[in-house]
Amino acid sequence: MRPQFWENVPLPEMTGAEWEALCDGCGKCCLNKLEDEETGEVAYTRIACRLLDDATCRCTHYETRHSFVPDCVTLSPDNIATNAYWMPVTCAYRLLWEGRPLEDWHPLISGDPGTVHKAGVSCRNITVSEFDVPEEDWEDYLIEGEV
Template sequence: MLNTTNNRFWETKSLKELSKEEWEMLCDGCGLCCLHRLQGEEEDAPILTTRVVCRCYDLQNGGCSNYPERFKLVEECTQLTIDRAAEFDWLPPTCAYRLRYHNQPLPSWHPLNSGIQSSVKPYSVFSLSPVLETENIDLEDFLIS
C-alpha cells in the first residue's frame, strides 16, 4: 500500500516543482509508453500504437526488467523528463505526466489516489493482450485500432 494520504504533492505542485522521487511516483506503471509506435514520414502524420511491447518489458510482472539501464539497453526508449513534458501528448490520455502537464486530475484508480499499485492493471498494457517484441515481427500486424 502506498502512503500518500498526508502528502498529495501531485495536486499541489507543478511538474517543475516536483523532486525526482515525486516525478517517478507519478508513473502508474501502466507500461503503455513501452508499446511500439509507428509514424509516417510526414511531420504531421499520426502516431499509431501497436500491442508490441519493448523487449525489456517484463510481461509476467509488468514494468521494465532493467529500469536503471533502460536507455543503454534500448536506444529508442523514451526518456520522460520534466523538461520534455510538452512533448507527451502522444502518451495515453490516462498518463499522469500528460494529465498533470495539462493541469488535469489523476484518475481515481491511479496508485497515488487508490493507495494500491495494482489498481492500474485494468488500464494498463495488460488490457491489450500485449505481444513481446521479437526480431522478426511486422509491427503493422499489431496496430491498435
C-alpha cells in the same frame, strides 16, 4: 513525498521520487508506436519493448535501460512538452502537463498499485515481444481505440 503533491506542485518542482511516483505502471509507454509522418497521429501496437515484463508492466532493467535500448526516452519535466503527445491519454505525466487530474484508479489516488490493472488500462498480458515481429508487420498489431 509531500501529501498529494501532484495536486499542487508544478512538474518542474517535483522531487525525483515524486516524479517517479507519477508513473501508474500501465506499461503503455513501453509499447512500440507508429507515427503518421503527415498527421503526427500516434498509433499504439501490442508490440512491447524487449525490456517490458508483460506480467508486471514494468521495465526489467529500468535503471540501466539505455544500455540495452539507447533510444529509450527518459521523460522529464524538461522534455514533457515535446513528448506528451505520444504518451497514453491516461498517463499521469500527460494529464498533469495538460492541467487535468489523475484518474481514480491511479495508485496515488487508490493507494493500490494493482488498480491500474483492475481498471483494464494497463497492457498486462496483451503484448508480444519486438523480437517476434518484423517491423514491417507492426501494423498488424495495432491497438484499436484510445490508448
